[in-house]
Amino acid sequence: MFVIEDELKKLPTTPGVYMHKDSLGEIIYVGKAINLRNRVRSYFRDTARHDPKVRAMVANIAEFDYIKCATEMEALILECNLIKKYLPKYNILLKDDKSYPFIEITVSEEFPRVLKTRQLKRGQNRYFGPYTDGTAVWQMIRMIGDMYPLKRCKTQRFPENARPCLNYFIGKCKGVCIGAVDREEYAAMIGEITDILEGRDAKLIKALETRMNEAAEELNYEEAATCRDYIRSLRSLGETQRAMMQADRDIDILIPLRTERNTMVSQYRVRDGKLIGREVIHMNDSGAESAEELIPAFIKQVYTESIRLPREVLLANHVPDEALLTELLNRINADNAASGTDTAHKTKITVPERGEKRAVLELAKADSLELVKSLDERAEREASRRNALRDRMTELILEAAAADGITVVPIEEGDDREYRVEAYDISNTNGVDTVAAMVVYEGRKPLRNDYRKFKVKTAEGDDYGSLQEVLYRRLKRAKAGDAGFDRYPDVFFIDGGLGQVHAVKKVVDAFRVPIPVVGLAKDDAHRTRAAVFSDGHELPLAGDKLLYSYAGNIQEEVHRFAITYHRSLRGNRVTRSALEEIPGIGPARRRELLAHFKSVEAIKHATYEELLAVPGMNRKAAESIMNYFQERKSST
Numbered sequence: 001m002f003v004i005e006d007e008l009k010k011l012p013t014t015p016g017v018y019m020h021k022d023s024l025g026e027i028i029y030v031g032k033a034i035n036l037r038n039r040v041r042s043y044f045r046d047t048a049r050h051d052p053k054v055r056a057m058v059a060n061i062a063e064f065d066y067i068k069c070a071t072e073m074e075a076l077i078l079e080c081n082l083i084k085k086y087l088p089k090y091n092i093l094l095k096d097d098k099s100y101p102f103i104e105i106t107v108s109e110e111f112p113r114v115l116k117t118r119q120l121k122r123g124q125n126r127y128f129g130p131y132t133d134g135t136a137v138w139q140m141i142r143m144i145g146d147m148y149p150l151k152r153c154k155t156q157r158f159p160e161n162a163r164p165c166l167n168y169f170i171g172k173c174k175g176v177c178i179g180a181v182d183r184e185e186y187a188a189m190i191g192e193i194t195d196i197l198e199g200r201d202a203k204l205i206k207a208l209e210t211r212m213n214e215a216a217e218e219l220n221y222e223e224a225a226t227c228r229d230y231i232r233s234l235r236s237l238g239e240t241q242r243a244m245m246q247a248d249r250d251i252d253i254l255i256p257l258r259t260e261r262n263t264m265v266s267q268y269r270v271r272d273g274k275l276i277g278r279e280v281i282h283m284n285d286s287g288a289e290s291a292e293e294l295i296p297a298f299i300k301q302v303y304t305e306s307i308r309l310p311r312e313v314l315l316a317n318h319v320p321d322e323a324l325l326t327e328l329l330n331r332i333n334a335d336n337a338a339s340g341t342d343t344a345h346k347t348k349i350t351v352p353e354r355g356e357k358r359a360v361l362e363l364a365k366a367d368s369l370e371l372v373k374s375l376d377e378r379a380e381r382e383a384s385r386r387n388a389l390r391d392r393m394t395e396l397i398l399e400a401a402a403a404d405g406i407t408v409v410p411i412e413e414g415d416d417r418e419y420r421v422e423a424y425d426i427s428n429t430n431g432v433d434t435v436a437a438m439v440v441y442e443g444r445k446p447l448r449n450d451y452r453k454f455k456v457k458t459a460e461g462d463d464y465g466s467l468q469e470v471l472y473r474r475l476k477r478a479k480a481g482d483a484g485f486d487r488y489p490d491v492f493f494i495d496g497g498l499g500q501v502h503a504v505k506k507v508v509d510a511f512r513v514p515i516p517v518v519g520l521a522k523d524d525a526h527r528t529r530a531a532v533f534s535d536g537h538e539l540p541l542a543g544d545k546l547l548y549s550y551a552g553n554i555q556e557e558v559h560r561f562a563i564t565y566h567r568s569l570r571g572n573r574v575t576r577s578a579l580e581e582i583p584g585i586g587p588a589r590r591r592e593l594l595a596h597f598k599s600v601e602a603i604k605h606a607t608y609e610e611l612l613a614v615p616g617m618n619r620k621a622a623e624s625i626m627n628y629f630q631e632r633k634s635s636t
Contacts, residue, residue, distance in 0.1 A: 002063040011037035015075045016068040029090040032075040041512045057090040080300045092297035101137045103128040111151045111176045128197040132596040134329045147190045151176045159605035183209045199271035252310040254574045255368045256294040261379040265298045295319045307341040311351045393419045401514035403533035418443030423493035423554045426466045427562040434460040436470040436560035455567045464503040471507040497521040520555045528552040592616050
């Protein structure tokens with residue numbers, strides 16, 4: 001039995017990390033301490049003087065654990081890692097556990113590309129971000145693609161007789177595949193793109209203005225208009241609350257904000273003296289006493305994942321452990337420099353009292369106040385839409401349940417839970433390669449980690465039988481305790497009409513799960529027309545904008561997911577069948593060939609020497625591949 005008073009006496013007086021646990025053994029708080037004994041004891045002394053958050057936490061502490069560290073810095077780093085691992089209830093946490101998108105320049109390639117990514121490969125390529133607005137990332141990449149004819153395909157080696165793709169003929173690619181690229185010119189384009197992403201776009205805008213004026217004088221109005229549009233795009237990226245400073249600066253400004261509905265940190269980026277962007281990171285503060293407590297949490301959880309840190313962080317007020325946080329930032333800088341993702345430099349935390357730094361800080365604070373107003377208004381609108389959709393879904397689910405002869409409990413008013421929807425669709429080509437897709441939504445949010453794909457095994461070519469097989473497999477795995485299927489939905493959406501609904505309902509009834517089934521029928525234009533219930537009656541959706549849009553979006557998403565899986569499966573089958581016909585090429589060699597060349601088309605155009613370079617290949621096998629594709633070419 002864990003006796004808190006006895007265990008407190010055993011605590012060491014060294015630095016370390018402590019973990020408070022509840023009666024179920026769940027970690028509810030992680031903290032660091034210079035002196036573990038003094039820090040942990042403080043929670044159980046004079047509890048009436050603690051703030052409400054701490055009192056609530058202490059009331060739930062059943063036991064605690066700790067890890068000794070040699071230094072306070074070691075404790076800080078361990079605290080960061082444990083918070084990310086356990087997401088304790090009473091720690092300040094990032095509200096979202098998703099990874100944020102970056103813009104990647106693939107400098108590890110001979111001719112780099114510009115991509116959106118969520119996976120960082122340290123020491124290989126250059127990354128810019130992270131960004132919380134994924135749409136803005138796509139817009140930026142699209143603009144770069146319009147401005148610069150960069151290589152767009154993944155292929156790194158091209159055969160001598162390669163033919164350029166459509167991008168070359170429409171001026172969207174310089175023609176790397178046919179050797180039509182000047183390396184210095186290409187490198188210069190990458191350099192300009194890097195300047196844009198780092199906020200250094202003044203020189204580029206000036207050059208575009210010169211080109212625009214020259215084109216206008218030569219009556220080349222099409223090129224002049226293109227330059228004008230580029231200039232507008234560049235300025236639109238950087239003119240949102242842009243500020244200028246006298247000297248070049250590389251600064252982040254962090255403003256903690258709290259409202260009735262939102263807790264966040266607003267991060268402003270100053271590059272080359274310009275305030276070029278703002279990111280808003282929503283937090284869950286679990287009742288933090290002051291907004292300034294959010295800043296250390298932000299630094300520990302956001303900056304520790306960054307591949308490039310600013311040289312200075314401006315704050316409106318001093319925060320706890322400021323010196324220790326500065327040391328942490330410089331350790332991150334050292335790691336990034338060692339991995340090649342950033343140059344070696346120091347980062348300092350500053351609370352400016354006067355001068356241009358104070359001025360830009362005040363600008364950021366003023367902008368944040370406006371941001372709070374807009375976010376609250378947006379939150380009110382979102383809450384209104386969410387409640388309206390939930391009301392309509394309640395009516396739909398109750399109507400479907402009545403048709404199915406089952407009883408369901410709707411979400412009560414004041415409950416924050418959203419209805420969970422599972423939608424299914426079948427895809428095949430003339431009854432071949434039949435697959436099914438399952439997508440999951442909670443409210444309007446797609447839960448992509450919960451999406452599932454099924455390859456139909458027993459009912460190819462039969463839509464009704466395919467649906468029954470897939471729902472049977474899904475519910476059987478749930479009944480067996482499979483963690484990937486253990487959460488039941490509030491309703492099943494099935495792509496199709498009354499026949500599909502009846503087919504699925506038989507399986508659902510056999511498992512005796514009280515989940516209503518709704519069919520989504522389409523009109524002649526392939527748009528969602530009506531919700532179909534098992535007793536045969538329909539609910540027209542065209543007149544109900546909310547349900548029409550919601551059901552239509554889900555139906556399109558499950559259709560997209562099914563089609564994508566079907567095409568990949570069909571493509572793999574075609575690939576396998578092509579290679580399987582080549583004498584002397586067995587499963588092991590097929591795997592090595594595809595791993596090396598990535599596609600059958602690349603294998604087809606490979607030279608004899610390139611084929612021999614593949615692990616496991618010999619002269620006879622390479623000749624067999626060359627002869628096979630040569631014979632096919634001559635026969636067509």
